[in-house]
Amino acid sequence: MTSRRFGTALALPVLTAGLLATLSPTATAQEAQPRQVPVTHSCVGVPYPNPNEVLQDPPSWIPSWAVGALRPLISTTTFNTSEISDSVTVTAPERVEPETEFTVRLQPGAMMRDREVSRLNYDFRVPAGATLVGSRIVPGTAQGLTGSPTLTRINAAGQPSSTGEFLRVSAGNLTVHNRPAWDRTLNNGGGWGEGLRTGANQQFRLPAIELTLTGVDGATVTTGLRTGPVAPAAGQDISTGFLTEYNTYSVGAFGVNLTATVGHANYCSATGLGRQALSTTKVHSTYQTDTEIEVQLEALTGDDVRVSAEVTPNPGRGVVEFYDGDTLIGRSAVGEDGTAELVWKFRDPGMHPVTARYVGDDEYLSSESDARTVEVTVPGEVVVEPEPEEPVDPVFPEPEPALLGSLTGSLGS
Structure with a gap:
């Protein structure tokens, strides 16, 4: 047997404070503590430009002498694989009231690549089990990046859509997916270094995003990354993507100098814990019993x-x-x-x-x-209740005869 218990007088103030906190979605969101979710992005780097396009069917505007000069250079670029360690910071309430707005904050962790990065994008899933009321980039939270971060709701094809399944952090939706076919190649100049970008061996961090959500009673609201296939492959369905500069070559002939930049288009898929929910919020009412x-x-x-x-x-x-x-x-x-x-x-x-x-x-x-x-x-023990006492009338003493005579005489006089 345990002799410890919670006294009612002490429990009521605690319960009242807890009830006020849970009934107020703003208070709940403010009291949620940030936590770290480790994520690994497994990446495949596709040669960029594609050597087959250059060597077998070069664009007509590239001089034949340039193709010949570039052929041995571009052909050395091959597919590669890599991993990126990430740790998403998540702030979300564990419970909210039905039909009340609450906020979830998500931010990828600090990362670094050994080559110049450009056209960086990072995709989240639109939260399941909830209505997305609004979303925004949190100002001043990006680190080590050039370019203005934006948050775009997109469909599976990467096109902006008000009903899309994903939220993309990029710079104006300039990504590896919609890059020009020949970018900063043969003096073309524009496009390779656009979008969100950073230098080689420079630590960078994507900005935080805030989602304003509501849920119906009984719902479980989850947030997460765009997962895609477990094995990374070129295409839209990835967690993050970017271009990395590999090398720059210069060739010249007939008094004309041309520059070709060869690199990789990187497509990354979240693995391990990154494929699970980043946060879970239960939507239900609170009842006093x-x-x-x-x-x-x-x-x-x-x-x-x-x-x-x-x-x-x-x-x-x-x-x-x-x-x-x-x-x-x-x-x-x-x-x-x-x-x-x-x-x-x-x-x-x-x-x-x-x-x-x-x-x-x-x-x-x-x-x-x-x-x-x-x-x-105790069994066999007879409990006898005491009989109540009968009330007794008060008894007054008789007066003594001498006193009675004295009183009588006085009255006669």
């Missing part, structure tokens, strides 16, 4: 005494603790009908104040019943 207890008021030591408790509104789950005074005498699960029972043998005679306490959870708050006192006696 009431617990009532039923027990026989007289018992013998050693007899089985059934103590029952009913919790309203019915949570259909949870635990009720039963106490004899301050001593915990047992626990019982709440059934589908909202009741819990305990069979107990009182060992000591005397008066036993019995109470029941529903432990509660984040949806159904705890409550404690009033005490019911059980009088416990």
